[in-house]
Amino acid sequence: MTGRFIAIVGASGVGKDSVMAALAARDPRLRLVRRVITRPSDAGGEDFDGVTADAFHARAAQGDFALHWGAHGLHYAIPATVLADLAAGRDMLANLSRAALPAAKAQFDPFMVIQLTARRDVLAARLAARGREAADDIARRLDRADHALPAGIEAVSIDNSGDLDTTLGAVLRLLYPVKV
Numbered sequence: 469m470t471g472r473f474i475a476i477v478g479a480s481g482v483g484k485d486s487v488m489a490a491l492a493a494r495d496p497r498l499r500l501v502r503r504v505i506t507r508p509s510d511a512g513g514e515d516f517d518g519v520t521a522d523a524f525h526a527r528a529a530q531g532d533f534a535l536h537w538g539a540h541g542l543h544y545a546i547p548a549t550v551l552a553d554l555a556a557g558r559d560m561l562a563n564l565s566r567a568a569l570p571a572a573k574a575q576f577d578p579f580m581v582i583q584l585t586a587r588r589d590v591l592a593a594r595l596a597a598r599g600r601e602a603a604d605d606i607a608r609r610l611d612r613a614d615h616a617l618p619a620g621i622e623a624v625s626i627d628n629s630g631d632l633d634t635t636l637g638a639v640l641r642l643l644y645p646v647k648v
Contacts, residue, residue: 471558473550473576474498474643477566477617478584480609481594483628483635487584488561489515490636497644499553501562504533504545535575537568544568559643569621581623582639590629 476484492500504517506524519527524543528536536545546562553560554576564572573579586594588610595606617623624642628635 469557471554471560472578472580473554474559474561475564475569475572475581476561477564477581479591481591482584482586484563484584487628487635490632491639494636495640497559499558499560501546501550501560504547506543535572537565539565539567566617570618581621583623583625584628585625586629
């Protein structure tokens, strides 16, 4: 049995990392993919491996990544070790950029996309609470929040405007429906 590669996508502030961490803590069938990113490891936010751009490119050339892409001036990667987890039947959750979805769909089978959404006012409050960006930067992020997924990519949308438990319940029912 092959595990599913489950891409979690959504706008900044939608709660991707919080939802993913809570899902993995709640259900042992789900594991988190620890991404490699070209930013300092102490930058905060998600749990990731920070590397320099030179180290990233060297690792990509060595085949250390199952998938890699650029977004927002940074480089991101899914380590090749995820392939062994999938082969062992583990369902793997990964935070992906929308632009990386076609390559991920080509790389992973089975592949699934969950698009988290939230109301604009909720996104604005969450982004402001992070304290990482100025108001005009937040406004630009909010304007990009509802960009369409790439052609050929289907996703299940789940609203994360409310409490985390409601979102977790919706995701778990989607992933592991109860058979009656």
